[in-house]
Amino acid sequence: MERPPPDEQLLAASGQDPQQFAPLFDRHAPDIHRYLSRRVASVADDLLSETFLVAFRQRGSYREAGAGVRAWLFGIATNLVRQHVRAEIRRYRALARLPAPGPIEHDLTERLDAYQLRARIAAALAELNPADRDALLLLAWADLSYLEIAAVQNVPVGTVRSRINRARRLTSAALAIDLAEETT
Amino acid sequence: MNDLTLLRDYGPDADPVAPAALAHARSELDTEIRRGHRQPAGYRRT
Numbered sequence: 001m002e003r004p005p006p007d008e009q010l011l012a013a014s015g016q017d018p019q020q021f022a023p024l025f026d027r028h029a030p031d032i033h034r035y036l037s038r039r040v041a042s043v044a045d046d047l048l049s050e051t052f053l054v055a056f057r058q059r060g061s062y063r064e065a066g067a068g069v070r071a072w073l074f075g076i077a078t079n080l081v082r083q084h085v086r087a088e089i090r091r092y093r094a095l096a097r098l099p100a101p102g103p104i105e106h107d108l109t110e111r112l113d114a115y116q117l118r119a120r121i122a123a124a125l126a127e128l129n130p131a132d133r134d135a136l137l138l139l140a141w142a143d144l145s146y147l148e149i150a151a152v153q154n155v156p157v158g159t160v161r162s163r164i165n166r167a168r169r170l171t172s173a174a175l176a177i178d179l180a181e182e183t184t
Numbered sequence: 185m186n187d188l189t190l191l192r193d194y195g196p197d198a199d200p201v202a203p204a205a206l207a208h209a210r211s212e213l214d215t216e217i218r219r220g221h222r223q224p225a226g227y228r229r230t
Contacts, residue, residue, distance in 0.1 A: 018217045019217060021213075021217060022210075022213065022214065022217060025209070025210055025213055026210075029201075029206055029209065029210070030201060030206070033198075033201040033205070033206070034198040034201070035198075037198035037199045037201070038195060038196045038197070038198045039196075041196070041198075041199055044198075044199070044201075045201075045202075045205040045208070045209070048201075048205070048206075048209045049208065049209035049212045049213070052209060052212075052213045053212060053213060053216055056213060056216055056217065057216070091196065092196070095196055114194060117190060117194040118194050118195070118196070121190065121191060121194050121195050121196075122195075122196060125195070125196075136191070139188070140188050140191045140192055140195070141191075141192065141195065168187055168188070171187050171191065172187045175187060175190060
């Protein structure tokens with residue numbers, strides 16, 4: 001059975017044969033929609049469409065160095081989310097308006113129910129600065145590597161590490177987790 | 185359970201993508217593709 005062509009090959013071929021771009025949608029659209037939906041539920045459908053239109057129009061500027069096509073698409077989606085940052089913050093704040101949990105000691109999942117955890121996480125996400133939030137969510141929800149995030153954000157990997165560390169410190173504080181006791 | 189796992193498991197839920205939404209986005213892309221935008225300078229591999 002013939003292997004499907006890799007993303008990079010399809011993207012390269014689409015320069016001369018635009019139809020070659022279409023399978024990239026079929027491969028990646030569901031994951032990108034899931035990511036967009038978590039961040040900006042109300043406009044996820046529109047941004048999914050826009051992500052692939054932008055990618056198609058900018059396919060000539062794709063460079064293989066640093067990140068693959070999947071990461072490149074998530075980068076485009078993330079840039080579009082930035083244009084809807086107020087909607088994103090509104091979403092997190094709405095999710096955070098749930099009953100406040102009591103004091104937390106050990107074993108979070110036992111002491112906080114899912115609703116309370118969701119509220120705390122949402123509240124913490126609303127407070128992050130946009131670049132830190134993008135880096136954290138590209139890691140957590142898009143499963144990009146630090147190197148891929150660096151390529152997507154066009155910054156050195158050390159900057160990505162700083163952004164993610166800062167974001168994780170804040171979210172962990174909101175969840176009362178001691179990062180020193182946790183490994184990833 | 186660490187913070188990243190909690191973020192994945194207890195972060196805002198994703199709404200399931202409606203087949204109609206996927207189809208609509210794919211249709212918009214197909215329309216753009218049919219316009220046959222060829223890359224003026226060609227795709228460059230680095």
